Amino acid sequence: MRRLKTARRSEIVGAALELAAERGLPALSMRCVAARLGLTPMALYGYFRSKDDLLDGIAAHLLTLLPAPASDLDPFTRLRELAGGARAVAREHPAVAGLLFTRPVASERSLLPAERVYRALLDAGVPEAEVPRLERLLSTFVLGYVLSEVEGRFAASTRLARSRRVELGPADLPAHHRLGPLPHHVDCDAEFAEDLEDLLTIVEAAAK
Amino acid sequence: MRRLKTARRSEIVGAALELAAERGLPALSMRCVAARLGLTPMALYGYFRSKDDLLDGIAAHLLTLLPAPASDLDPFTRLRELAGGARAVAREHPAVAGLLFTRPVASERSLLPAERVYRALLDAGVPEAEVPRLERLLSTFVLGYVLSEVEGRFAASTRLARSRRVELGPADLPAHHRLGPLPHHVDCDAEFAEDLEDLLTIVEAAAK
DNA sequence: CCGGCGGGTCTACGGTGCAGACTCCGCGGG
DNA sequence: CCCGCGGAGTCTGCACCGTAGACCCGCCGG
Numbered sequence: 405m406r407r408l409k410t411a412r413r414s415e416i417v418g419a420a421l422e423l424a425a426e427r428g429l430p431a432l433s434m435r436c437v438a439a440r441l442g443l444t445p446m447a448l449y450g451y452f453r454s455k456d457d458l459l460d461g462i463a464a465h466l467l468t469l470l471p472a473p474a475s476d477l478d479p480f481t482r483l484r485e486l487a488g489g490a491r492a493v494a495r496e497h498p499a500v501a502g503l504l505f506t507r508p509v510a511s512e513r514s515l516l517p518a519e520r521v522y523r524a525l526l527d528a529g530v531p532e533a534e535v536p537r538l539e540r541l542l543s544t545f546v547l548g549y550v551l552s553e554v555e556g557r558f559a560a561s562t563r564l565a566r567s568r569r570v571e572l573g574p575a576d577l578p579a580h581h582r583l584g585p586l587p588h589h590v591d592c593d594a595e596f597a598e599d600l601e602d603l604l605t606i607v608e609a610a611a612k
Numbered sequence: 613m614r615r616l617k618t619a620r621r622s623e624i625v626g627a628a629l630e631l632a633a634e635r636g637l638p639a640l641s642m643r644c645v646a647a648r649l650g651l652t653p654m655a656l657y658g659y660f661r662s663k664d665d666l667l668d669g670i671a672a673h674l675l676t677l678l679p680a681p682a683s684d685l686d687p688f689t690r691l692r693e694l695a696g697g698a699r700a701v702a703r704e705h706p707a708v709a710g711l712l713f714t715r716p717v718a719s720e721r722s723l724l725p726a727e728r729v730y731r732a733l734l735d736a737g738v739p740e741a742e743v744p745r746l747e748r749l750l751s752t753f754v755l756g757y758v759l760s761e762v763e764g765r766f767a768a769s770t771r772l773a774r775s776r777r778v779e780l781g782p783a784d785l786p787a788h789h790r791l792g793p794l795p796h797h798v799d800c801d802a803e804f805a806e807d808l809e810d811l812l813t814i815v816e817a818a819a820k
Numbered sequence: 821c822c823g824g825c826g827g828g829t830c831t832a833c834g835g836t837g838c839a840g841a842c843t844c845c846g847c848g849g850g
Numbered sequence: 851c852c853c854g855c856g857g858a859g860t861c862t863g864c865a866c867c868g869t870a871g872a873c874c875c876g877c878c879g880g
Contacts, residue, residue, distance in 0.1 A: 409857075433836065446838080447859050455837065505759055506710060508768030512779040515772060515788065522787035532791055540766060540798075541807050545749075548756025551713055558748060560716030564723060571720040579730035580723065583740055590748075599749050602814045609813070617826070641867060654869080655828050663868065 409450050416441065416451055417465050420458060424499040434458070460510045463503040469493045470517045479528040480604055483542070486520060487600050491550045498554035504547055518543070529611035538607060545603060553592050562586045617658045624649065624659055625673050628666060632707040642666070670708055671715040677701045678725045687736040688812055691750070694728060695808050699758045706762035712755055726751070737819035746815060753811060761800050770794045 419440045424432050434455055438445045452458040471489035473482040494501040509515070521539045530538060552558050565586055574581035627648045632640050642663055646653040660666040679697035681690040702709040717723070729747045738746060760766050773794055782789035 444860055450858065502714060505713070505765065506763055508763060508765045509772055512772065512777055515769070515780065515785060518769060519785050519787050522791065526787055535791060536794060537803055537806065540803070541810070544756040544760055545753045548752040552752050555714055555716065557713065557716045561723070561726060564717055564720065569720055572723065577723060577727050579727050579734055583730065583743060586744060595745055598745065602749070606810045606813065652829055658827070
């Protein structure tokens with residue numbers, strides 16, 4: 405089988421998304437995806453060359469869920485919408501969000517989200533030479549932020565900082581001590597918006 | 613075995629780092645780590661509760677490799693050093709860099725890197741209320757950037773953008789087309805430095 | 821002497837991704 | 851009408867995985 409079938413690809417990706425949401429990405433296996441569809445594991449190999457290929461397919465699917473802001477909007481509004489949309493997608497599919505980092509874009513369609521950011525930056529007046537770098541800066545931050553959020557990186561460090569420290573005392577962590585107890589939960593909504601505004605000042609400065 | 617042994621923990625982590633570097637993180641197994649040390653797989657379970665526990669140990673080890681800039685340096689210099697150090701660590705251990713995102717800090721020692729950033733921000737004059745947010749902003753960007761770099765996210769998208777596009781023409785990607793062909797390789801050294809300077813303007817602004 | 825304990829071992833179970841060879845069915849052309 | 855063929859799906863089997871549970875041995879304090 406050189407050429408892959410396409411008919412049921414999206415159906416398979418959908419089943420994989422469900423399973424990952426229910427039992428976690430590590431528990432996702434070809435066997436259980438197949439079982440959910442009433443197929444044998446080997447049937448999937450007509451649609452995807454390997455498990456890795458299926459994971460790529462999931463990542464590509466996530467990219468198609470990103471919003472495409474109307475092009476008559478203010479470019480900064482569009483950037484905010486793109487960032488918020490990316491965050492929303494990751495929060496809807498937390499189990500597979502990590503794939504966006506680890507499975508570098510495979511299909512040409514994956515260029516579309518970057519294209520939208522390019523357009524917004526150009527429309528904002530950013531010089532052409534700076535556009536690709538700022539796109540990478542913004543997408544990297546957004547990706548990193550939402551991944552930290554869904555993987556619990558922020559939550560883990562605040563929990564740790566609040567816990568009774570046995571190994572390290574205030575003398576070892578003077579700044580932590582001086583800042584006092586952190587709030588239980590970081591308000592990710594507000595913080596994301598604030599961070600984004602700060603980053604948009606960079607864009608503004610580049611646009612002069 | 614309730615309490616874990618500690619004597620050979622770092623030796624085991626070292627072997628795991630070697631294996632991951634040679635054959636990739638997905639190929640890392642308890643069996644092959646044990647084999648490298650001339651042990652049976654089950655011997656490792658005296659030192660780590662599970663494979664996940666071992667991966668946490670690897671992530672924690674990476675954190676210990678981060679630099680601790682001399683505290684009499686200019687706070688911005690310290691931030692640059694911390695960021696560059698993190699990038700250096702990730703580039704030295706590309707196969708396991710992803711663990712920094714997916715294995716949220718486990719031990720108290722993991723607070724030390726954040727502590728250094730806190731101190732630099734405070735010394736720079738950032739108000740206390742803003743320090744934790746800016747620390748998260750900076751660390752998230754740095755982590756995201758180096759992960760994108762070592763996982764090939766940047767390289768993949770530029771390669772894709774340069775390739776003969778069959779599915780999408782210039783009409784679908786006007787901004788890509790207008791920006792013309794990208795360079796073959798992003799100069800990550802220069803770009804990282806530039807991005808960092810841009811982010812430090814945010815810190816500067818917060819310090820007023 | 822002896823009991824525990826830290827080090828390491830062996831066996832076994834249920835799971836994994838996937839190669840290779842196979843069966844079945846619908847359909848278009850001679 | 852039959853034939854062949856290609857797509858869809860199946861079956862078997864292999865090599866490997868994480869790890870539970872039982873075990874063995876040498877040292878060391880009482």
